Amino acid sequence: MTDLEAVTDWVSGYVRAWNSNDPAEIGGLFAEDAAYYPAPFEEPWRGRATIVKQWLARxxxxxxxxxxWHPVTVGSELSVxxxxxxYPKRVFSNLWLIRLDTVGQCREFTEWWMQQPARA
Incomplete structure (x- = not known):
């Protein structure tokens, strides 16, 4: 599997989990000891169980x-x-920093999200 295929599979899984809120789908995205940064300078959610719990809370x-989405850069260590x-009344621009392990689970994920100005 190429790095792009792995990232594409992972992002597709993320979107499925986003739309299902299924704990097994969410958990399957992340390595057991993963770190999920919901914003670049916040403390990360550490560990699969915590990630699932925090995801479902939000x-x-x-x-x-x-x-x-589209890839900005895809590599063996880091993909962006x-x-x-x-959303019905809001639009956000996102940058995701994704570090996958050798089995395609995320070991570190950082979200950068910015609300776009309201359109006239």
Whole structure:
């Protein structure tokens, strides 16, 4: 599997979990000892169980958002994707820093998200 295939599979799994809020799908994305930074300078959620718990505490309703993305850079150690998340009344620009392990689970994830200005 190429690095791009691994990242594409992982992001697709993330979007599925985002829309299902299924704890098994969420947990399957992350290594047991993963770190998830919900914002670049916040303390990370550490460990799969904590990531699932925090994700579900902040979950969106299934189908509430659409997410489009493209790779910025893809490497064996670090991949960066740029995305756009559209909610009914808000739009966010996203940068995701993703570090996958050899089995395709994320060992470190950092979200950078910025709300776009309201459109006239």
């Amino acid at each position: 979950r969106d309703r299934p189908g509430e958002t659409t997410f489009t 994707v740029q995305g756009v998340t559209v």
